[in-house]
Amino acid sequence: MRLVILGGPGAGKGTQAQLLCSNLSIPLLAVGDILREAIADDTELGKLAVSYVETGELVPDPIMIEFFRRRLLLWDVFNGWVLEGYPRTAFQAEELDFLLSDLAQEIDWAIWLKVPTEVLLSRSLERDRSDDSPEILQRRLDLYREQTVPILDYYEYRNKLLTVNGDRPPEEVQQDILKVVNS
Numbered sequence: 348m349r350l351v352i353l354g355g356p357g358a359g360k361g362t363q364a365q366l367l368c369s370n371l372s373i374p375l376l377a378v379g380d381i382l383r384e385a386i387a388d389d390t391e392l393g394k395l396a397v398s399y400v401e402t403g404e405l406v407p408d409p410i411m412i413e414f415f416r417r418r419l420l421l422w423d424v425f426n427g428w429v430l431e432g433y434p435r436t437a438f439q440a441e442e443l444d445f446l447l448s449d450l451a452q453e454i455d456w457a458i459w460l461k462v463p464t465e466v467l468l469s470r471s472l473e474r475d476r477s478d479d480s481p482e483i484l485q486r487r488l489d490l491y492r493e494q495t496v497p498i499l500d501y502y503e504y505r506n507k508l509l510t511v512n513g514d515r516p517p518e519e520v521q522q523d524i525l526k527v528v529n530s
C-alpha cells in the first residue's frame with residue numbers, strides 16, 4: 348500500500364500517518380522529521396536544507412527529488428509506505444509519479460485531512476517547535492494554501508483523492524481512512 352497524507356500544518360498528518368503505519372505494517376517517511384533529523388546530524392541533506400526549514404520555506408525541489416530518488420530504492424520501502432509532508436506542490440506530485448513509474452510503482456491513495464484554518468492555527472500554536480512560531484506558522488499556512496491545495500486537483504483528476512474530515516478525534520479519522528483503503 349502506498350499512501351500520501353495531505354493537510355495543512357496541524358492537520359494531524361503525523362498522527363494519522365503513524366497510526367496508518369502501525370495498522371498496515373508499512374514504514375513511515377515523514378519528510379519534516381527526516382529534514383529536522385538531517386539538520387541535527389549535520390548530514391549532506393541537512394546542510395542543504397537548514398536555511399529553508401528554519402524559515403518555514405520549502406526546500407528546493409531538486410534537493411527533495413534527489414533525496415527521494417535515493418530513498419525509494421532502499422529495500423525497506425519496497426512493499427509500500429506512508430508519505431507525510433511530500434508532495435507539497437503539484438510539481439512535486441508530478442515528479443513523484445515520474446519517479447514511481449520508473450520504479451514500476453503507483454500511489455494507491457492521497458489522503459487529504461480537511462481541517463478549518465482556525466483549527467490548524469490553534470493546534471499548531473499548541474505545539475512547541477522552533478518552526479511553529481507565529482510568524483513562521485503564518486508563512487507555512489500561506490504556502491499550504493498557495494502550493495498544496497493545487498495538489499488536491501492533481502490527485503482528484505487521477506481518482507486518487509480521499510477527503511477525510513480531520514476535525515475530529517484521531518481514532519475516528521483513522522477508522523474512516525482504514526475503511527476506504529482496506530476496501
Ligand code: AMP
Nearest residue numbers: 378379399400403404405406432433435
Ligand atoms: P513539516 O514538519 O512537515 O511541516 O516540515 C517542516 C519543514 O520542512 C517545512 O517548513 C519545510 O521547510 C521543509 N519541508 C517539509 N516537507 C517539504 C517538501 N515536501 N518540500 C520542501 N520542503 C519541505
